[in-house]
Amino acid sequence: MTSPGPLRPASRYGSAQHPEKRGLGLGSKAIVLVFAAMFVVLVFYSVQYFQSREKVNASLSYVTHDITSDSSIRVWVDVTRNHLDQDAYCIVQAFDYSKAEVGRREFPVPAGGEEAMRVAVDIPTSARAVAGGAYGCSGAVPAYLDMDNPQYAESS
Known part of the structure; x- marks a missing residue:
């Protein structure tokens, strides 16, 4: 049998044994929240714009x-x-x-x-x-x- 090669230190490269435990970091979550908030604001102002356009008779x-x-x-x-x-x-x-x-x-x-x-x-x-x-x-x-x-x- 051959050996799988040298093991990589988990502290440097992360653990390959439990990939399901990895999640989004705090920075990534903040970016997602900012984009979600921007999308909600865009939808709100778009609705307001189209409602005001309909008022022009x-x-x-x-x-x-x-x-x-x-x-x-x-x-x-x-x-x-x-x-x-x-x-x-x-x-x-x-x-x-x-x-x-x-x-x-x-x-x-x-x-x-x-x-x-x-x-x-x-x-x-x-x-x-x-x-x-x-x-x-x-x-x-x-x-x-x-x-x-x-x-x-x-x-x-």
Whole structure:
């Protein structure tokens, strides 16, 4: 019979006789816990994000603009709504040559009407505007936008 060779010291290489007794070390457990916590946080914020996206019941796309004076610009935008039975409001912007915002206007979109509509919005500006833009829409209409104002009924 041949001998199995020199024995390896268990203190240096670990015991090969009882591999089932080896487990994750404290450092490995901490890493697993950190990744698990990060995964839970990621899932939580993803759910929050998609729930907030569903609350937006209107979307806005820029069409064109017309510079009416040195202190105002008219911007045309297309408003498309998911839920016609809910109020919404949208924001349009005016920009100067350096792409700085020189004006902004919020306008309400009352419930009812058509799913898609084109709206012209006059924006007062603090400097000469050269371009307009569409910022976005929300379903949470601020209290200062009076939906019963006839001015808004005409523009939508």
